[in-house]
Amino acid sequence: MVHPAAHDVATFSFADAGRRVFATEVDGLQAVAARLDGEFSAACARMLACRGRVVCTGMGKSGHIARKIAATLASTGTPAFYVHPGEAGHGDLGMITDADVVLALSYSGESDEILMLLPVLKRQGNPLIAMTGRPTSTLAAAAEVHLDISVPAEACPLALAPTSSTTASLAMGDALAVALLEARGFTADDFARSHPAGALGRRLLLHIRDVMHGGDAIPAVAADASLADALMEMSRKRLGMTVVVDDAGRLIGLFTDGDLRRTLTDPAMDVRSARIADVMTRDPTSVEADALAVEAARLMETRKITMLPVVDGDRRVVGALNIQDLLRARVV
Structure with missing residues (x-):
């Protein structure tokens, strides 16, 4: 009706x-x-x-x-x-x-x-x-x-x-x-503490130390290592990168999958005899462990990079982080 x-x-x-x-x-x-x-x-x-x-x-x-x-x-x-x-x-x-x-x-x-x-x-x-x-x-x-x-x-x-x-x-x-x-x-921090499972909580509470790879999981080689040694380290740790450190463990360089592709296409480079110091990126962008994970995401976006070494106040390497870690943590 x-x-x-x-x-x-x-x-x-x-x-x-x-x-x-x-x-x-x-x-x-x-x-x-x-x-x-x-x-x-x-x-x-x-x-x-x-x-x-x-x-x-x-x-x-x-x-x-x-x-x-x-x-x-x-x-x-x-x-x-x-x-x-x-x-x-x-x-x-x-x-x-x-x-x-x-x-x-x-x-x-x-x-x-x-x-x-x-x-x-x-x-x-x-x-x-x-x-x-x-x-x-x-x-x-x-x-x-x-x-x-x-x-x-x-x-x-x-x-x-x-x-x-x-x-x-x-x-x-x-x-x-x-x-x-x-x-x-x-404050926003107060709000985040009552919403730890939400997107804002993750952005305001999650620190880099919570998502980075640390200890033996950090891919690292010395400055006098060969390129072959660096590639072996990258293969073992499977982060698509290796940090290069001095005797005190301080960051002096970074070598990534992208650097490897550029090295392999350089006709003047003999990859069998190359040293990592010859092909690494010197003084790379890094981040400290106490920073928020969202700051690492913002830094990666700004610098157009997908991985970061994590250092302490004396630039000693304490961790490694890539974009996949941030994606898994739902920071980005």
Whole structure:
């Protein structure tokens, strides 16, 4: 059966409908942003002073937003977690300690599952921050701080599905998280420590010493070695290179697969009698082990090279690194 309000798909503009949603939600965000005031600052102050964690809760769509806000807070330096209000009434309330701040989301401000928790939270002394669309609601009146996320209209033309209101709630959560992040002086390194498995974590936490070849795996020959000896070392270590070092182990040169190809095509070169010192690249680009792996990747890209010797402060060779090592570590 075709609904009487259904449009002719052949003539209906999906793009126009989508643009109307964006326009409506932008209007809602602007309305909420215009109301950011002392209540927002008070909410941030309570969360910043929290000795425990920020406990986010909400039912239905508000619950989904509350869960995302908790995740954003936790990953940006504010310890937080989500508690389902229905489950809280059946034992999970024990997860909330008297050191925690509670952030409760309900657009109507009248969600029974949340209101049921209020007496317990009040007895326990938990500061309550409410995020609602009705400043006169029961939840707003019970809260120490109320964040008004009311919007002029939902993007749903039936005004039934939470759309603009949930977008406003999500944006308010982001605003809280970022304001707290800035107040704490939270850095990219701090973020990476809580995201060690992510791309940013790898870029900011992984050092060259974590991915380089060291010890006996380093292909190395002395400056007086023959080219044949160098090729044997390269074949054994299988890194496509060998470093050339002095008696103290300091880097003086590098010989790579590319150097070998150039040597073999040089008609003036007798490869059987050549010494590595005659064909190596002198004073090659190198990197220190304490540098970030991403710095090695950037250096390789800039210099158009695919391998690097790794040295210490006295230019003694402590490792070897090639582009494949960085690819395996997912740095590039």
